[in-house]
Amino acid sequence: xxxxxxxxxxxxxxxxxxxxxxxxxxxxxxxxxxxxxxxxxxxxxxxxxxxxxxxxxxxxxxxxxxxxxxxxxxxxxxxxxxxxxxxxxxxxxxxxxxxxxxxxxxxxxxxxxxxxxxxxxxxxxxxxxxxxxxxxxxxxxxxxxxxxxxxxxxxxxxxxxxxxxxxxxxxxxxxxxxxxxxxxxxxxxxxxxxxxxxxxxxxxxxxxxxxxxxxxxxxxxxxxxxxxxxxxxxxxxxxxxxxxxxxxxxxxxxxxxxxxxxxxxxxxxxxxxxxxxxxxxxxxxxxxxxxxxxxxxxxxxxxxxxxxxxxxxxxxxxxxxx
Amino acid sequence: xxxxxxxxxxxxxxxxxxxxxxxxxxxxxxxxxxxxxxxxxxxxxxxxxxxxxxxxxxxxxxxxxxxxxxxxxxxxxxxxxxxxxxxxxxxxxxxxxxxxxxxxxxxxxxxxxxxxxxxxxxxxxxxxxxxxxxxxxxxxxxxxxxxxxxxxxxxxxxxxxxxxxxxxxxxxxxxxxxxxxxxxxxxxxxxxxxxxxxxxxxxxxxxxxxxxxxxxxxxxxxxxxxxxxxxxxxxxxxxxxxxxxxxxxxxxxxxxxxxxxxxxxxxxxxxxxxxxxxxxxxxxxxxxxxxxxxxxxxxxxxxxxxxxxxxxxxxxxxxxxxxxxxxxxxxxxxxxxxxx
Numbered sequence: 001x002x003x004x005x006x007x008x009x010x011x012x013x014x015x016x017x018x019x020x021x022x023x024x025x026x027x028x029x030x031x032x033x034x035x036x037x038x039x040x041x042x043x044x045x046x047x048x049x050x051x052x053x054x055x056x057x058x059x060x061x062x063x064x065x066x067x068x069x070x071x072x073x074x075x076x077x078x079x080x081x082x083x084x085x086x087x088x089x090x091x092x093x094x095x096x097x098x099x100x101x102x103x104x105x106x107x108x109x110x111x112x113x114x115x116x117x118x119x120x121x122x123x124x125x126x127x128x129x130x131x132x133x134x135x136x137x138x139x140x141x142x143x144x145x146x147x148x149x150x151x152x153x154x155x156x157x158x159x160x161x162x163x164x165x166x167x168x169x170x171x172x173x174x175x176x177x178x179x180x181x182x183x184x185x186x187x188x189x190x191x192x193x194x195x196x197x198x199x200x201x202x203x204x205x206x207x208x209x210x211x212x213x214x215x216x217x218x219x220x221x222x223x224x225x226x227x228x229x230x231x232x233x234x235x236x237x238x239x240x241x242x243x244x245x246x247x248x249x250x251x252x253x254x255x256x257x258x259x260x261x262x263x264x265x266x267x268x269x270x271x272x273x274x275x276x277x278x279x280x281x282x283x284x285x286x287x288x289x290x291x292x293x294x295x296x297x298x299x300x301x302x303x304x305x306x307x308x309x310x311x312x313x314x315x316x317x318x319x320x321x322x
Numbered sequence: 323x324x325x326x327x328x329x330x331x332x333x334x335x336x337x338x339x340x341x342x343x344x345x346x347x348x349x350x351x352x353x354x355x356x357x358x359x360x361x362x363x364x365x366x367x368x369x370x371x372x373x374x375x376x377x378x379x380x381x382x383x384x385x386x387x388x389x390x391x392x393x394x395x396x397x398x399x400x401x402x403x404x405x406x407x408x409x410x411x412x413x414x415x416x417x418x419x420x421x422x423x424x425x426x427x428x429x430x431x432x433x434x435x436x437x438x439x440x441x442x443x444x445x446x447x448x449x450x451x452x453x454x455x456x457x458x459x460x461x462x463x464x465x466x467x468x469x470x471x472x473x474x475x476x477x478x479x480x481x482x483x484x485x486x487x488x489x490x491x492x493x494x495x496x497x498x499x500x501x502x503x504x505x506x507x508x509x510x511x512x513x514x515x516x517x518x519x520x521x522x523x524x525x526x527x528x529x530x531x532x533x534x535x536x537x538x539x540x541x542x543x544x545x546x547x548x549x550x551x552x553x554x555x556x557x558x559x560x561x562x563x564x565x566x567x568x569x570x571x572x573x574x575x576x577x578x579x580x581x582x583x584x585x586x587x588x589x590x591x592x593x594x595x596x597x598x599x600x601x602x603x604x605x606x607x608x609x610x611x612x613x614x615x616x617x618x619x620x621x622x623x624x625x626x627x628x629x630x631x632x633x634x635x636x637x638x639x640x641x642x643x644x645x646x647x648x649x650x651x652x653x654x655x656x657x658x659x660x661x662x
Contacts, residue, residue, distance in 0.1 A: 029458070053454065053489070061481035064444045068451020071437055072387075074458070076451075092478070095441040096448055100430045 001177065003149050008170035011109055013145035015040025017152030018077055019047050025156070026051075031066055031078040033059050038168070039079035039109040059084045063092035063106075070102040075156070081115065082108030082124035082165060086131055093161070094134060101136045101160040111141075112201065112252035113285050114168035116294045123285030128200075129257030131163040132230050138183065139230040141165040141259070143204045144173045147227060150181035158183055165201065167252075169291045172205045174225065184233040186240060192222035194319050195246045195309045198237070199225055200259040202295070203250035203278070209302035214309055219319055221309055229262050237266045245319070246273040246312025250305050252295070255279035274315040276308035324541045328371065330604040332537050335405070336366035337596055340566045342401035344593070345414045346424075349586050353418070356563040356576040357470060358398035360501040360534070364559060367540045368466055369402040380408050380433040386463045387436050387452050391445020391479075392470035392499065393427040394578070396435075400424055403434035443476025445469065446496060450482050453491040464548065465494045472504030475513045480525065486554040487526035495547040496527070496556035499534060501563035503574045522556045534559025568592045 002020050005013060022028045022044055029051045036042040036054070045052035055062040059080055066076040078085070085093075085108040097104045108127050115122045131139045138158050142148040148166065155162060174189055175181075189204060190211050199207040204225045211221035224240045226232070241247055247267070249260035260277040267275075280298050288294035295301060313319055339362045347353045368388060369375060376382035380403075390399050397417070404411045409423070409432070416422025423432055427440030436452075439445045449467035456463050473479065486494060498518065502509050509515070522529045528550045532539040540559070547555035563577070564570030567589050570579075581589070 029455075051458065055485060056481075056488075058478075058481035058485070060444075060478040061447045061450075061485055064447030064478070064482070065451035065454070065485065067437065067444075068448035068453075069455045070451070071448065072452045072455030072459075074451075074455045091441055092444060092447070095438050096444050099438045 001146070001149055002153060005145055005149060008145050008173060010142060010145050010148050010167045010171060011038065011040045013148040014079075014107060014109070014152065014164070014166050015043035017149045018044045021077075021152060021156070022048050022051065025075065027074050029053065029069055029074045029076050031055050031062050031076055033057055033062050033080045033084070035080050035109070038081070039107060039166070041077070041079045041107075044077075059088040060092050063089040064096040066104045067092070067096035067100075067102055070097070070104050071100075075103055075105070077105040077107060079107035079109055081122060082111035082127040083122055085163070086124060086127035090130060093137075097161050098134045098136045103159070104161045105155060106161065106163045107166055108163055109166045110168040111165040112167065113280075113294045113298065113300075114202070114252075114291060116288045116291045119287035120284040125254040125280045125284060126257075127163075127165065128229060128251070128253045128259055129261070132257065132262060136160045137230065138162045138228070139165070140227060141201045141229055142227055143201060143225050144171050144175050146173055146175040146177065147181060150175065151227070154181055154183065167202055169202075171202055174204055174208065181227075184228045184231060184236070186224050186226050186233055186236040188240070189223040189225050190221065192220040192244075194220045194244060195248060195313050196222040196224060196241055196244045197248045197250055197305060197309065198240070198259075198263045199223060199250040200227070200229065200252070202252050203300060203305070206300065206302045207250050207305050210305035210309065213302065213306050219309060219313055226259075226263070229259055232262050232266050234266045237263060238270055241267055241270070241272055244273065245316035246309065247275045248278060248305060248308045248312060249275070250278040250300075252300055253280060254282055256282050274312040276312050278304050278308050324371075324538070324545075326604070326607045329537045329541065330600060332366050332371055332541070333363075333600045334597070335370045336362040336537070337566075337593055337600065338405060339366055339398060339401040341593055342404060342411070342414065343397050344586065344589050345411070346397050346400065346417045347581055348415070349583050350580050351418075352578055352580045353397060354394045354578050355567065355570055355581075356503060356573070356579075357392060357395040357499065357501060359565050359567055359570070360561040360563050361395055361398045361468065361499055362566065363535050363537055364468070364497060364499070364540055365398050365402050367537060367544060369406060371541060372544045373466065374463060375406060377406050384461070384463060387449070387465040389437055389439065389445045389449050389452075389465065389467045390428055391439050391449075391467055392442065392473050393440030393445070395468075395470075395499075396426075396428050396440075399428070399435070400432075403432070406434065408433040442470070442473045443478040446479050446482035446486070449494050449496075450486050450489065450491055453486075453494040454489060456493055457491070463493070466497065467494065468497045468499060470504070471498055471500040471502060471515070471518065472509050472512070474498065474515050474518065483522070483525040483527065490552055491554050492551050494554050495544065496554065498556060498558050499561055500558060501561045503563040503572070503577060505574070505577050507574050519558055522558070526553055528553050528555040529558060530555060531558045532560070534561035535565055566592060566596060
């Protein structure tokens, strides 16, 4: 890794990694819509003031301006909250950027419920579904700060637009220091044989916790982190889902069109056991005092994942000796 | 001042663009006639006079950029691009069909198209991005963005207008095609936007008002816009929707309409008459020519080559006092005044 990372903050990691990219390539530029302190693109502004554009509270213009910059040879990173990147600027992403397949990087920061205090207007439950629906868009959801940095180091290899979903809070580090990240790579957080949990973002550590609990009950759970949501690595998903009794997906977004849907789209033509989705059940968010409290409110917990695993395993006939 | 020969030639080009447009429209095919033909003169002036374009390479790094924010008028752009030789005119008959490449709105798979536009209100933002990139790379090229007057109701366009001022993108010229009709009726009834000029001025832009069918005015305004430093310039072009098609002028039905065989023939007759008129006018001004020449000689500063050189020599300058730049009432005055 090019950065000595002393933080578990994904957005801090994003800002630091963006500065590194800026050092390597003078064509990297950054755009912000008055949320630079939160997204941490201010770090880039401090280093490269001429290549940082404060666009004001005007996300639509920021997106199409990014398109113009890309059309003239720049590699723009536009950062704002996920809810605005995916909602407010959708038509601009679609037409100015995705149709011509421009190399624009969209940072959807404070994604999911992670902006716990601001409530439903600022929490993005639908950004994964929206971004996934756009042809040509690559959708990334890093699991921790280390993975953010590793992704940013390789992001230039991805042709066309990229959406990178960044959590607002510090998250436990799961990604090993060694080894490269490559687009589409799935990695096994924990081996197991009875059930598989495909997890995204903050839910990966919850899945690991659930697996530890379940191992005490004699249920062996494989945990897979799939941080490239689109294009989903079909063969890797199929392989990861093979040989187990049941499948659980865990995401911090609406289950309608989200991460679980992406996994099941891949598995639709394969023989597979029972499936459960852990995610937001088609509703908007709410303000909370802290992140964990909010995750609990929406059933995005290790306990919920463990229950889902128990359910699919039971439906498949149970585990020998358990 | 641009010489009368050039002006006459550009008028002929504009007419040729309308002929190309007619060929694409054909008979019984639905197409955006009105908002395409209102732009014929402006598009001719840009592609065949003002803009740096390379006929052999549509992607030449040193080209100026043309963005049609009102993407539905793309037929008139196709008319120009084919005339430049970017694709064969045989594509005209296959426009908007699976057999051809020419799409209903600008698509970057077509040589010479610079951006995907058509969802209205986005072109100016794209233009701002291009202008910023050109400036970062210290390139002298300009970006031209054509908008519609109906399109001015899109909020994003005004976000872009504010950004263009904030970032002082004086390498961008906006052009508003004020043809006063939109898809379902007169702009004054559908969504009236009063004081367009005042609005752009209030957003900090240098504003030039012209008749968008008078080639002399178009060329002078484009020249003047290129000399303004520190603020972006918008040319508000008063035009007639359907211009040149006698039966379609000022009629909202031809925003996106089709032609009968009779109308097709009428348009051909209209263009033949227009060609004659251009010849007549050229002959008339040829007689007057010596007088015009003398006047031009008296004011060497107004001569195009001298001004162009001066503009090229100057690196892009940080804002001249904003107020002075904005206070430019007419293109003629600006052309005569050399800015220091």
